Amino acid sequence: MQVKNGTIYALSDPVVEGKRVPGPLTRLLAHDDIPVKQAYWIAKFARKMGSEINLIEEQRTKLIRKYGVEKDGQVLVEPDGENWLKFVQEHNDLMEMETDLDVDTVKIPDNINIPLGDLMALDQFIEIVTV
Secondary structure, three states: OEEEHHHHHOOOOOEEOOEEOOOHHHHHHOOOOOOHHHHHHHHHHHHHHHHHHHHHHHHHHHHHHHHOEEEOOEEEOOOOOOOHHHHHHHHHHHHHOEEEOOOOOEEEEOOOOOOHHHHHHHHHHEEEEOO
């Protein structure tokens, strides 16, 4: 399956106000009402995606270090900074790259509650099935 890095990265746990919060994949894994068979495949899928997310994050971090400036102990790329456009271009290039993933579509039972935003992020990777 060919997937853009941006699609993969959208499944990750974002940092909001300096704290990591659960993303779509983590929230899906947190469901305890998924039958064991589907839960197993979701866990396998999450492991593969976690590996890809880590690779993408490593490259994002390199871009931030390359174009950012240290401020209060953190390296930041400021939107009004001189390197912003270079950073955005390379970041967009990274997110537009396609990765060939060896993953199967994950079957999700139709009787669990998944937020719409999570369904949108997971859409390419899941199939809703009636239980």
